[in-house]
Amino acid sequence: MIILVIQVSWYRMAFYILRRLLNAVLVIWAAFTISFLLLYLLPSDPVSLMLSSDTGGGGSAVATSEQYAMLASRYGLDRPPLEQYGYLLAKAAAGDLGMSMQSGKTVITQIGEALPETLKLAALSLAIALVIGSTLALVASYRQDGYLRAILLALPPISMAVPTFWIGLVLLQIFAFELRLVPSLGNRGFSSLIMPALTLAIPAAATIAQTLSKGLDDAASQPFVRMLRAKGVPRRTIYLRHILHNASIPALTVVGLLVGNIFAGAVVTETVFSRVGIGRLLQNAVDVQDIPLVQGLVVLTAAAYAIVNLLVDLIYPLIDPRIRRGVGAGGDAA
Amino acid sequence: MHFPFKVYAAAGAFTLLSTASALAQTPVSGGQLTYGLASFPPCLDRVQSNPNPAVFQQVVDNLLDQDPQTGKIVPYLAEKWEVADDGRTYTFHLRDGVTFSNGEALTAQVVADNFNLLWKMGKEGTAITAASFLTGFKSATATDAKTVVIAFEQPNAGFEQATTEKGLAILAPETLKAALPDRCSKGVIGSGPFVISDIQYNESVILKRREDYKWGSVNFKHEGPAYLETLTLRSIPERSVRVGSFVSGEIQAFFDASTDDLPNVEASGAAIVSGTSSGIAGVLLVNTSDPALSERPVRQALQVAVNRQEIVDGLFAGRIKPATGTLSTNHPGYLDQSKDLTFDPARAEKLLDEAGWTKGADGIRAKDGKKLSVKINYAGASEQPIFELIQQQLRKVGIDATLVAQSSAEQIEARKAGNWQLDWRTWGRADVDALAFVYSTVLSQNRGMTARPELDAKLKAIAGEADSAKRKQLADEAQKEIVEEGLGLPIREVTLLVPVAETVHGFGLTNDPFRPVFYDTWVDQQNN
Numbered sequence: 001m002i003i004l005v006i007q008v009s010w011y012r013m014a015f016y017i018l019r020r021l022l023n024a025v026l027v028i029w030a031a032f033t034i035s036f037l038l039l040y041l042l043p044s045d046p047v048s049l050m051l052s053s054d055t056g057g058g059g060s061a062v063a064t065s066e067q068y069a070m071l072a073s074r075y076g077l078d079r080p081p082l083e084q085y086g087y088l089l090a091k092a093a094a095g096d097l098g099m100s101m102q103s104g105k106t107v108i109t110q111i112g113e114a115l116p117e118t119l120k121l122a123a124l125s126l127a128i129a130l131v132i133g134s135t136l137a138l139v140a141s142y143r144q145d146g147y148l149r150a151i152l153l154a155l156p157p158i159s160m161a162v163p164t165f166w167i168g169l170v171l172l173q174i175f176a177f178e179l180r181l182v183p184s185l186g187n188r189g190f191s192s193l194i195m196p197a198l199t200l201a202i203p204a205a206a207t208i209a210q211t212l213s214k215g216l217d218d219a220a221s222q223p224f225v226r227m228l229r230a231k232g233v234p235r236r237t238i239y240l241r242h243i244l245h246n247a248s249i250p251a252l253t254v255v256g257l258l259v260g261n262i263f264a265g266a267v268v269t270e271t272v273f274s275r276v277g278i279g280r281l282l283q284n285a286v287d288v289q290d291i292p293l294v295q296g297l298v299v300l301t302a303a304a305y306a307i308v309n310l311l312v313d314l315i316y317p318l319i320d321p322r323i324r325r326g327v328g329a330g331g332d333a334a
Numbered sequence: 335m336h337f338p339f340k341v342y343a344a345a346g347a348f349t350l351l352s353t354a355s356a357l358a359q360t361p362v363s364g365g366q367l368t369y370g371l372a373s374f375p376p377c378l379d380r381v382q383s384n385p386n387p388a389v390f391q392q393v394v395d396n397l398l399d400q401d402p403q404t405g406k407i408v409p410y411l412a413e414k415w416e417v418a419d420d421g422r423t424y425t426f427h428l429r430d431g432v433t434f435s436n437g438e439a440l441t442a443q444v445v446a447d448n449f450n451l452l453w454k455m456g457k458e459g460t461a462i463t464a465a466s467f468l469t470g471f472k473s474a475t476a477t478d479a480k481t482v483v484i485a486f487e488q489p490n491a492g493f494e495q496a497t498t499e500k501g502l503a504i505l506a507p508e509t510l511k512a513a514l515p516d517r518c519s520k521g522v523i524g525s526g527p528f529v530i531s532d533i534q535y536n537e538s539v540i541l542k543r544r545e546d547y548k549w550g551s552v553n554f555k556h557e558g559p560a561y562l563e564t565l566t567l568r569s570i571p572e573r574s575v576r577v578g579s580f581v582s583g584e585i586q587a588f589f590d591a592s593t594d595d596l597p598n599v600e601a602s603g604a605a606i607v608s609g610t611s612s613g614i615a616g617v618l619l620v621n622t623s624d625p626a627l628s629e630r631p632v633r634q635a636l637q638v639a640v641n642r643q644e645i646v647d648g649l650f651a652g653r654i655k656p657a658t659g660t661l662s663t664n665h666p667g668y669l670d671q672s673k674d675l676t677f678d679p680a681r682a683e684k685l686l687d688e689a690g691w692t693k694g695a696d697g698i699r700a701k702d703g704k705k706l707s708v709k710i711n712y713a714g715a716s717e718q719p720i721f722e723l724i725q726q727q728l729r730k731v732g733i734d735a736t737l738v739a740q741s742s743a744e745q746i747e748a749r750k751a752g753n754w755q756l757d758w759r760t761w762g763r764a765d766v767d768a769l770a771f772v773y774s775t776v777l778s779q780n781r782g783m784t785a786r787p788e789l790d791a792k793l794k795a796i797a798g799e800a801d802s803a804k805r806k807q808l809a810d811e812a813q814k815e816i817v818e819e820g821l822g823l824p825i826r827e828v829t830l831l832v833p834v835a836e837t838v839h840g841f842g843l844t845n846d847p848f849r850p851v852f853y854d855t856w857v858d859q860q861n862n
Contacts, residue, residue, distance in 0.1 A: 067459035104515030
């Protein structure tokens, strides 16, 4: 009997994962398609942009229609949009995202160069955000008295209202330019990673703190807490073992969403800190309307988002046995 | 005996000053310098329309060079040259012993291959700006190991100066054989004083000097290898971070400072090196097919309603010159037209009154129920204060101006579609051929201007006129027409301000300040 139950739930689990995977593929395909459409609706076209890289003191000469046609056919941009879409989609499905129009590298190469740097940044900032956010929420929720609690609970909305680039610039001014403790520029090991990670972590920590403190307060007011108190369990134990456990589900959902925010925040943070990474790459690519590169990056971001949310969905049942049973009933965990 | 602190300090400062001046007389070889760029060059090959040539500049040489002060053409890789057949045939005699950084030798055949490939790339649309210098190209032939003849179907009078432009730099055979995308991502191989040693895309390019370099332009101030051993060009997109990195010493110079940055930068003891683009003075080009702007008095009123002096004094602390002609003051074809560009609101009002544009209750002029309003198109937030000031100035004489900030994509589209009234244009080229690329209704990127066959013919004739006196005459006439007819409103010169640390000497900007030259630059030893 017991073996049978496990087998059934294993089968259901696999089906659940497969469904989530299909979902993820759908999200990525939608991102590819929408980005293609949007790039077509933007003003001008990539050929004109390639022909007139008009910055600095130069400017460019006017291309003849023959020159335009030659260049367009070189990149396949003279074909009807639907044909281009089909061609690009087929190639992308085979893992070839094409060639960047500006840098002379393949999109995969460019992403490969930039991604590790952004992953390092995202991982560290998420770790910092989790530590700061959870600590803040726990301390604020644990304290019963008014003042400190009020101050601590006011921190998240304040720090969320402050723009990321401003946080970055203030950190740079203090720690790089005045105290000269860390380099201000580039990707030079761990010391150059701290400040950008902190910049990204502050708004993320605020979000975590807010969600978690709300969850903690909700859980703390539930009857089982009174029950535990009555049984004589120390308050600290109740908090760390029972209340936190119950409050962590909504916080986990938020963490999944935060990964997307951190990717978006990387655009600003990597620019302010002159770092190599996906955010900078995206900003440059949009600037010059480098269609293959923008598309590659949109697909990548969609994939990252889908994967992280998949992971979050898979962690839920581990935390909450009710969801484990819910999977069996065919419901979505989220 | 106790000296007050101030005396010590003064003595200390004096010693420092004298050391600095002593060092200034004897350049030191060695050391490194980091130069901050606002953006990373998307493509490291200038030939393929590269908007950021700072890297390319350091690794290549040209056949000829131009004296930035006088505009005179001087020897570089070619030690002698002749122009024949009214500018149809150019013969270059190359100097001996030049090698590219990969060891390949510079021969006449290599030079010929360079031009033939460039012409082909131009036709294919992969190098239109560089190839536009070759208009009417027929052939490039090596007649012996050191002599190359470049022939044109029709006279190309601007070609002599064009060989000094970086788009016509001479590249190694290995680069000529390379795929175009690779030239972008890995850079080109040239015979210049620096060699690319490391590229971190979006971050930095590290250049090392060539120890065997000995064929610099006569414009250079020394011979032999460059002083700097290592030159790092680092991209720092955020302006305030460039300033902060400079003040804290992480970088020793950067491109480029705004007037707001100058107090901070100067407080750190830095010098400000300014460089003015030799070319068209930054201009609001006028779309003469627009109903209001098709009226000559309106254009002429605009010309004198703008207070150029107020713009440069108010926004650039007087560090940038107002436009005093169609071309910049350091341009070989410069013609002083300051008289026609002097601020004269009374004249502007009179012209508009006479043309039937009367002021309404809101202070804006109107005729036949139509308001006198113009749109000013521009890209780049850094220019915005200029146009805001112009907006106020025009308002005073009853012209309503709307500012249209565009992305570069929108800008290109608007120009192509003829959907513009006043459009901010710059064009750097130290030859009078520059005029045609902005003002010819045929060659300008700005489409939609009413045909002006006479001026267009004049601008075309400049390209083919080999007689320099006649060429100057044609260019002068064209410039007069442009300003007097109000075909463009020249506003200010295109000048960049580059802060340079105290420890750095011999840094100079050419007549194209977008590509600094580091060959003569050296740094104090204690800096290393």
